[in-house]
Amino acid sequence: MKAAVLRAPRDLRVEAATDPAPSAGQALVRVRAAGLCGTDFRIWAGDRPVRYPLIMGHEFIGDVVAVGPGVLNVKPGDAVAVEPNYSCGACALCREGNRNLCLSRTAVGIDVDGGFAELARIPARCCWPAPPGLRPEQLLLTEPLAVVVRAAGRGAVRQGETAAVLGAGTLGLLAVQVLKARGARVLAVSRSDRRLSLARELGAEAVHSLTTGPGAEAARKFSGREGVDLVVETAGTPEAVEEALELARPGGRVVLTGLPHEPSRVHFFWVVRRELTLLGSMIYQDEFPEAMRLLKAGAVKVEALVTHRFALDAIQEAFAAHRSPESIKVAVIP
Numbered sequence: 001m002k003a004a005v006l007r008a009p010r011d012l013r014v015e016a017a018t019d020p021a022p023s024a025g026q027a028l029v030r031v032r033a034a035g036l037c038g039t040d041f042r043i044w045a046g047d048r049p050v051r052y053p054l055i056m057g058h059e060f061i062g063d064v065v066a067v068g069p070g071v072l073n074v075k076p077g078d079a080v081a082v083e084p085n086y087s088c089g090a091c092a093l094c095r096e097g098n099r100n101l102c103l104s105r106t107a108v109g110i111d112v113d114g115g116f117a118e119l120a121r122i123p124a125r126c127c128w129p130a131p132p133g134l135r136p137e138q139l140l141l142t143e144p145l146a147v148v149v150r151a152a153g154r155g156a157v158r159q160g161e162t163a164a165v166l167g168a169g170t171l172g173l174l175a176v177q178v179l180k181a182r183g184a185r186v187l188a189v190s191r192s193d194r195r196l197s198l199a200r201e202l203g204a205e206a207v208h209s210l211t212t213g214p215g216a217e218a219a220r221k222f223s224g225r226e227g228v229d230l231v232v233e234t235a236g237t238p239e240a241v242e243e244a245l246e247l248a249r250p251g252g253r254v255v256l257t258g259l260p261h262e263p264s265r266v267h268f269f270w271v272v273r274r275e276l277t278l279l280g281s282m283i284y285q286d287e288f289p290e291a292m293r294l295l296k297a298g299a300v301k302v303e304a305l306v307t308h309r310f311a312l313d314a315i316q317e318a319f320a321a322h323r324s325p326e327s328i329k330v331a332v333i334p
C-alpha cells in the first residue's frame with residue numbers, strides 16, 4: 001500500500017509500505033478520506049513528540065476490507081467512521097465508563113499508525129458502521145462532531161438558553177449547529193469575519209468579531225442580561241479561555257473543549273465572584289452514534305466545512321492548506 005510516513009519533524013514522505021493484516025479483534029480499513037486537524041499539524045511540526053516512523057491521521061473513514069478472528073461488530077464491505085482512540089479497558093477510569101480519560105489510552109495516528117494511507121489496521125471496536133445514506137463528507141465529520149456533542153452534553157444545554165461559541169473553526173461551526181439543534185440561541189464569537197458569516201448561515205443568531213474588541217458587551221446585548229448561560233470554547237488558545245469566562249453570566253457554565261497548550265491568565269476572582277462552573281470536555285465517550293444521528297437528520301450540515309481535498313501524493317499541500325486562513329477542514333483522499 002501507499003502511505004504518508006513521518007520520519008522526523010517536517011519529514012513526511014509518501015512511500016510504499018507493507019499491507020497490514022488484521023489479527024484477532026482487528027479490522028483492516030481501506031481509507032476513503034482522512035481529515036487534517038491542529039493535532040496533525042503539531043505532530044508534523046515536531047511540537048508534539050511521537051515515535052518515528054509514524055503514519056499520522058486520526059480523523060478517517062473507510063470501508064472494512066477484512067477482519068481478524070472474533071470480530072462481530074463489523075464485516076467486510078461496511079462503511080465506517082473510525083473512533084481513533086481506544087482505552088485499556090481495565091483501569092478504574094475505564095471500568096467507571098470514563099474511557100476518554102484512561103491514562104493508558106492509545107490514539108490512532110498519534111501513538112500507532114493511522115489513516116494517511118491506503119489501508120489502516122485498527123481494533124474493530126474503533127469502527128462505527130455508517131447509517132445508510134450518509135455521504136462521505138458527512139461521515140468524515142463524525143469524529144470532530146462527537147467532540148462537540150460531548151461538549152454540549154457536558155454543558156447540559158437546555159431549550160431556550162443563550163449560548164456563546166468561541167472559535168469558528170471546524171469545532172466551533174459544528175458547536176453552533178449542535179447547540180441550536182438542542183434549542184439554544186447561539187452567539188458566535190471569533191477573530192475571523194469570513195467564518196462568522198458562515199456561522200450565521202449555519203444557525204448562529206448573532207455574531208461578534210473579536211477584531212472589534214472583547215465580546216462581553218455583545219454577550220450582554222445578545223442575552224438581554226449579564227451574559228450568556230453557557231459558553232463553549234473551541235479555539236484552544238490561552239486568550240480564548242480568558243475571553244470565554246468574560247462571556248458567561250453569573251451562575252453560568254463554561255465548557256472548554258479546545259486544548260490550550262499554553263498556560264492562560266484566567267482571573268479566578270471572577271470564577272468565584274460569578275460562581276461560574278468550569279467544565280473540561282475531553283474528546284468523547286459514547287458520542288459517535290449521536291453524531292451520526294445528527295448528520296443523518298440534517299441537523300448538522302458539513303458541506304461548507306470540507307473546503308479542501310488532496311490526493312495522498314499531495315499531502316504536503318494539504319498541510320500547507322491547513323494553515324491557510326481560507327481552509328476549514330482539509331481532507332486527504334488516499
Ligand SMILES: [Zn+2]
Binds near residue numbers: 039058
Ligand atoms: Zn483531530
Ligand SMILES: [Zn+2]
Binds near residue numbers: 091
Ligand atoms: Zn483504562
